[in-house]
Amino acid sequence: MFPCNCPSCQSLLKVKSLKCENCGTEVLGLYELPLLARLSPAHQDFILKFMKNSGSLKDMSKELGLSYPTVRNLLDEIIDKINSYEKEF
Amino acid sequence: MKKNSKLKLLINPFTHIAGSSALIIGLIIIAVTIFLAQMNGIVFDGVFDVHFAPLSLPQAFIVQGIAFVCLVIAMYLAGRIFSKSEVRFIDVAGTLALARAPFILAAIIGFLPSTKDGLALVKNFLFTQSITTEDMFGFLSFFIVTVIAIVWFVVLAYNAFKVSCNIKEPKNFIVFIVAIIISELIAFCINYFVVMKTFLLSSIVALMPSETPATPPAELKPINDIAIQVAECLKDKDYDCMSADFDEVMKKGFSKQVMESMNEQLDIAFGKFEGVGQEVKNSTEGEFRLVFVPCKLEKGSFNLQCTFNKENKVCGIFIRPAS
Numbered sequence: 001m002f003p004c005n006c007p008s009c010q011s012l013l014k015v016k017s018l019k020c021e022n023c024g025t026e027v028l029g030l031y032e033l034p035l036l037a038r039l040s041p042a043h044q045d046f047i048l049k050f051m052k053n054s055g056s057l058k059d060m061s062k063e064l065g066l067s068y069p070t071v072r073n074l075l076d077e078i079i080d081k082i083n084s085y086e087k088e089f
Numbered sequence: 090m091k092k093n094s095k096l097k098l099l100i101n102p103f104t105h106i107a108g109s110s111a112l113i114i115g116l117i118i119i120a121v122t123i124f125l126a127q128m129n130g131i132v133f134d135g136v137f138d139v140h141f142a143p144l145s146l147p148q149a150f151i152v153q154g155i156a157f158v159c160l161v162i163a164m165y166l167a168g169r170i171f172s173k174s175e176v177r178f179i180d181v182a183g184t185l186a187l188a189r190a191p192f193i194l195a196a197i198i199g200f201l202p203s204t205k206d207g208l209a210l211v212k213n214f215l216f217t218q219s220i221t222t223e224d225m226f227g228f229l230s231f232f233i234v235t236v237i238a239i240v241w242f243v244v245l246a247y248n249a250f251k252v253s254c255n256i257k258e259p260k261n262f263i264v265f266i267v268a269i270i271i272s273e274l275i276a277f278c279i280n281y282f283v284v285m286k287t288f289l290l291s292s293i294v295a296l297m298p299s300e301t302p303a304t305p306p307a308e309l310k311p312i313n314d315i316a317i318q319v320a321e322c323l324k325d326k327d328y329d330c331m332s333a334d335f336d337e338v339m340k341k342g343f344s345k346q347v348m349e350s351m352n353e354q355l356d357i358a359f360g361k362f363e364g365v366g367q368e369v370k371n372s373t374e375g376e377f378r379l380v381f382v383p384c385k386l387e388k389g390s391f392n393l394q395c396t397f398n399k400e401n402k403v404c405g406i407f408i409r410p411a412s
Contacts, residue, residue: 067107069180073255076174 004038012038012088035085043078050075101248103184112179115186119157122193123149129199130338134280136160136273137242139195139235143338143404155283156276160246161185163272167264168254176254184249191241198234201227224344243269313369316380316395319403323393324362324384326352336402343406355408360387381409 006013015031036044053059061071103111126132127149132142134152136159144152161182168176250256250265315334322331328345335343355362366383370392373379376399381392389411396405 065105067103067105067111067180067252069107069177069184069253069255070104072174073252076255 002037004033035082038085039078039081043081046074046078100244101252102187103249103252106183106187107180107253108177108183109179111183111187115183115189118190118193119153119186120150122189122196123153125193126196126199129196130341131196131199133192133195135276136269137239138273138277139192139239141338143336143398152280155279156272157186157189159272159276159279160269163268163275164246164250164254164265167268168250168256171260171264172254172256174255180253181249184253185246188242188245188249191238191245194238195231195235198231201230312378312380312395312397312401313371315397315401315403316369316382316393317365317367319395319406320365320382320384320393323348323352324365334401334403336398336400336404339402339404339406355386359389359391362386377404383411 004013005011013033015033016028018027018031019025020027036047039047049063050060053063057068057071057075061068064071066074098105106114123133124146127144127146130141130143132140132144132149132152133156134140134142135156138156161178164185165176165178165181168181246269247262247265250268251261254261256264319331319334322328326349328348331348332340332343352362362384364385366385368383370381371379372381374396378397380395380397382395384391384393391411392409394405394407394409395403396407398404
């Protein structure tokens, strides 16, 4: 999983360096992590599938093999997480 | 891991099935359960009630239908009030319908020949001061299976509510408990006043008869004759003759041993059975008809009360003080 929190003090990490593998250029700075990147891999995967299914929870439930309310509850959980991350900013 | 996932499915299948598919499967299971249970005089007249009661099949469906609807509405309203998520009625109804599946165990256990109604057992014990091993086994087996079914149902219902309404813990537990209690109270009141009232008054308590006519009208003669015959057979200690017109529940609950114990107690209390009077008295309690047959014994007398259902079958026998 993409590290989001400091292993030492658990503070939110920021991106300091981005590198181009093609020409070796390195971009230095202090960039905020995108909000979506802070989500767990499972949640990120859910969001991708949600987009690919055009936001249809019914289709999502069929694809995941879960019941409709379970899929809806997962979505609500992600929404709550995103809202809490936004409040931190 | 596979064992864990199977166990998880038994306790919470609703992560995989909800909505209309759960509702259809759940309603089929409920219908089969009611049908099987009614064959042995077992009814589900509340949210998690299991009783012996001589209800007809339509009545058995009605009482359970009322209880189920009360439960679904209570849970749905609780979800709408306390949940921040979208709560669909079909999800609540479907998951709760499926949650009632364990009650089929209580319906099936009724087919054991020795299954006994606890209330009938207590009445027999109070009157005869004896209880057979077979009776105790029958009662205990029904009791244990019913308790398992009820506990399993409550666990499933809680998980159904948790999944379909998505209320955070610990609030969901408290809301669930309150909603299920409210639904049980409402279902009990509706069933009692609409369907069960007459049954409850006739089958549980010995009540004094209402005013009796001086001479029995012609239409009651058949049950008067049956009641006199029951008393005569009791006097002659002929169990086969006595139980000839019993309904199925009585045949299960009033065995030959019970009759013999009753006779022993009558011998001790009143002496030898001398005769059965022909001047019976009649009464009604709701849909049930009561016939009081005067019985004379060496040291005293009593009235043998026979309770009849609509099919002119004996569904209750009681010893009453002579008036």
